[in-house]
Amino acid sequence: MRNMNAKTDDMLRQSCYTLGLSILFACSSSPNQSTLGEVEETAPAYPTVGTIDRVDDALNQVVSADAQLELLAEGFDWSEGPVWVPRDGGYLLFSDIPPNRVYKWQEGDSISLYLEPAGFSGAEFTGKEPGSNGLLLDDNGNLVLCQHGNRQVARMNAPLDNPQSDFVAIVGEYEGKRLNSPNDAVFHSNGDIYFTDPPYGLPGGADSEEKELDFQGVYRFSVADSSLTLLTDEMSHPNGIAFSPDEKTLYVANSDPERAIWMAYDVLDDGTIDNGRVFYDATDQVGEEKGLPDGMAVHSSGHVFATGPGGVWIFNAEGTHLGTLKTGQATANCAFNDDESALYITADMYLMRLPLFDD
Secondary structure, three states: OOOOOOOOHHHHHOOOOOOOOOOOEOOOOOOOOOOOOOEOOOOOOOOEEOEEEEOOHHHHHOOOOOOOEEEEEEOOOOEEEEEEEOOOOOEEEEEEOOOOEEEEEOOOOOOEEEEOOOOOOOOOOOOOOOOEEEEEEOOOOOEEEEEOOOOEEEEEOOOOOOOOOOEEEEEOEEOOEEOOOOOOEEEOOOOOEEEEEOOOOOOOHHHOOOOOOOOOEEEEEOOOOOOEEEEEOOOOOEEEEEEOOOOOEEEEEEEEOOEEEEEEEEEOOOOOEEEEEEEEEOHHHEOOEOOOOOOEEEOOOOOEEEEEOOEEEEEOOOOOEEEEEEOOOOEEEEEEOOOOOEEEEEEOOEEEEEEOOOO
């Protein structure tokens, strides 16, 4: 999620890379005046961007030595929340938060507008971040969205191949008070939803007059009894969230420039968390490079791919920093495709991809 603080806000709308290949894009700022075909995708031979900083040789076991970041499309306001859909040949959905849209990218096809509005269904929104953020699929193949403007986690009440801005709230309140602006989420294998709730989507952020909770929470929604459990309120800006492959560890990013960390928690048998500890602290990198701890994805090998200052940081399960995918942008989030042969990255106005080993 975009980190709305004075130190980084101006950097989030910086100008494009200087590239030899020009990629045309025109995008209306109005969420009600879009037309398909606004985004022009790069040619099939995608230009490469950024660099890979290899801190530890162990990174070569995860990211091949000749891997390069590819630029797939550009021109978005603030791209976020990517999710891979393993059907119809496979395609990626991702949010563009300020214009309240979800886009679709598919290999060999052009970028297309998939859903609008996506995160706010009302008539007028006075803040900067009305749209959806984190996207995910439930066990039935339904699209689930963390909605800023609607302040809820919701399910799209339409099939994936016929998207409609019709949403069914899954959870929107805690103890009778509206949530701040659900940001990112992950499903447990039992169907429970774990999600973060910072104030970034509120008009005015943490100081918003519309804020009903006096904390930023990490929650668990139980599908068994529809109960909502506050797991922790001790993080100042909880953001990206993911499980280890065995679901015994929950990772949560804290996008606070004063404490730019990733936390790890033990997941107990009852679904709650304990033994919170700092997985990695990148506070000393804040201001040196663009971005803060944000979204993340965990590889089946246990390696954690976490967006942070400078791009996507890669850790082993013990929290050793193996290297960083240097996007040159304030990088928001990332997601693997179904066979983990590629990592898709949303970075400010860009959509990028890193090809990985496919075995």
